[in-house]
Amino acid sequence: MHLNPGQRRQPKQLRSRMMVETIVEAAEQIFTETGYEQATTNQIAERAGISIGSLYQYFPNKDSLIFEVQKAHHDEQVRVVKSCIAGSRHLSFRDAIKVVVLTSIENHSKSPKLHAAFEEWIPAGTKLIDRTRFEENMVSLLTEFLRERTSVTDSARLQPAIFVIMNMCRSVVHAFLHAGQTRFGRDDIVTHLTDSILGCLKSFEDQGLETNPNCGGSC
Amino acid sequence: MHLNPGQRRQPKQLRSRMMVETIVEAAEQIFTETGYEQATTNQIAERAGISIGSLYQYFPNKDSLIFEVQKAHHDEQVRVVKSCIAGSRHLSFRDAIKVVVLTSIENHSKSPKLHAAFEEWIPAGTKLIDRTRFEENMVSLLTEFLRERTSVTDSARLQPAIFVIMNMCRSVVHAFLHAGQTRFGRDDIVTHLTDSILGCLKSFEDQGLETNPNCGGSC
Amino acid sequence: MHLNPGQRRQPKQLRSRMMVETIVEAAEQIFTETGYEQATTNQIAERAGISIGSLYQYFPNKDSLIFEVQKAHHDEQVRVVKSCIAGSRHLSFRDAIKVVVLTSIENHSKSPKLHAAFEEWIPAGTKLIDRTRFEENMVSLLTEFLRERTSVTDSARLQPAIFVIMNMCRSVVHAFLHAGQTRFGRDDIVTHLTDSILGCLKSFEDQGLETNPNCGGSC
Amino acid sequence: MHLNPGQRRQPKQLRSRMMVETIVEAAEQIFTETGYEQATTNQIAERAGISIGSLYQYFPNKDSLIFEVQKAHHDEQVRVVKSCIAGSRHLSFRDAIKVVVLTSIENHSKSPKLHAAFEEWIPAGTKLIDRTRFEENMVSLLTEFLRERTSVTDSARLQPAIFVIMNMCRSVVHAFLHAGQTRFGRDDIVTHLTDSILGCLKSFEDQGLETNPNCGGSC
DNA sequence: CATGAATGAGGATTCATTCAT
């Protein structure tokens, strides 16, 4: 196991940065196609159009590859959700949530299999490191969102709700994209998921949930 | 890929049955500790206290081991949920759900990491075979439960809701058990998950959700 | 390697003798179907309808099985050729040879693949032991035949010729049966092989080859 | 079974070519010593003085090793016979044949046991591929030779004779070299084999067999 | 004697990683 996940050295020159990016993209493709264990570093190097030796110049081991890929995706997800929330201020609480859910599904749709690969039993330390960072980001993002939309002052009370919401969204989205053909459509999922999220927040209703003045209705 | 998933031979004698059980238990342990790919058949045999040759006398290949382990767990889960529902007739809808959630968590607590191993990219066919069977069982179990408790006649409408509920429960429970130390407790999770489930079913409220005569209130 | 090829013990009772025969037949089938190395002792036992333990009661190891199978076939071949020669006294030399060749082909046709299995690289000692015995038998059989048909008195001179004839017959027959579809027929082979044998014996012509009184012609 | 028999990659650089050659030589030795099935790829790698990994860099599997070894030998044999025939134009028909036979024996003497290994039940497809190619080459070589030396116009008639001749030579030579100590010498074998070949061609005598002007006698 | 469960050495092959060029 490696103690220093991530890249071996900071890419200082442009060429290096491009190289790293190329490799991460190749890794993403291969992991998506075959899963973590089945993927080989040689395959990835080949896909990236470089030699295996070069790959190891930038990444100390296989673990670090999945780490970077995962990190990139996490960053992307955070970015998407953040902008989604930012653009939802004029929407009702329910609609805001709906938009986030929908956008999430769309974001995941791009590479459903990759996310499955993330679920794999990747050498323990590796995955968790970035999972944690990612989850912390998301938690604070959502906490902020909820604090804006409610009058909950004690953010500690929000923690379990956010935990439940985050995990439920992730799994339902993955499962839905993984399922392929189902007898129901995406809209059904979005609706039910939104209802679930609202349900989860039910205990905050007395805290003036949804005080957004832009939303006149009962949402 | 093996066409005859499961054991190589039907355990006809007691000794065989015990052997199979011992192996499945060892496999469960090893898979739990290391995940599918990292687990080796030799390790499993050693843990079971038998020779590798004996292991292969009962299981044709590695696939069949995870298959059996998974099957055993699925059966256990179905059994638990079924008895849980059966014993919940005198409870309010909300409490019935709460009990199922709670029992599920307890059931999973026994081997939290194993479930993560199931999520792995196991040689495609294998996992799916039993996943499907399991999900079908659970879906029909829940459908029945909901039809008893509501006046929804068109069970097709329930499908997406059940899909969402099943996946949300699974993932939240796994995540919670996986998380180890959190700043909130099990009860918080149970409450929020129950609320989420009720939220998910909100669109059926007009269908007379919860008509259980035993429950006088609006629950 | 085993020092005592052949059966572990002399079958003294009828039951044992039948058992041995059953096993040898099963072995013959399996070796024919899969070749020596691919065949497994368990397969053979199964085909024989007995347990693997019983098989090892009669045969100390795998080697001894092929040994017995081969021995049986050698004996059969010797018997066939012997009776063939015995019944050829009224034929011309050429026709006598032709008959032997033809009969040999027919004898081999019954199980062409088995003979191929004999050609395999069976654990050195084993095969050779019986090969030698077989060849000695055949050599003396043919020597006798030729001495009857010629006035060659020094049988040592016949040795190389017999060596050549035996091997050429064996290989051509095997090759022909192995070839499957050819653009020529069995009769062509028989004719050319007969001519070859006669050619091989050409140097004995001055020794009054073919003095058979039953044959008036120049043969 | 491998679809791309032969080497995994074309040896483009000198080093690679040498490596391949080294491996083939090691493989030849091991196959010669132990036969196909008994030979292990690790043994071969060790004998070649390389790691097992390197071996698999050049040869995709065990099959491909025997394939290459066999191919090399076939090519060598064809080359030898071809040059032998080319240099025999001034000889009588009988002497020409004698020379080919003698040269063949000498060529085989270098590695008598290896040829036995070729006779093994090698994974069907593999061996046959090159056997066929080899036999086609030899057949056309011999056909040409005979058409030069006779006035036979219908080469189809020659086919069975050539089939018999090729197989008889092969087996007699192998058997002789395999036999080790015999009570007769190489010259005896050569003579008898030559006579056999001529005998095999007896039916073409009326076709003006041996019209070579360089040979005044009836040979 | 018969049984067949148990054994475990051994074999083909893969793949992360190194290092000489």
Add this chain to the structure above:
DNA sequence: GATGAATGAATCCTCATTCAT
């Protein structure tokens, strides 16, 4: 820095043989 040939530990699985019942 880039390359890719070389490495060899490690894996799944087979099968001849034994021996307790």
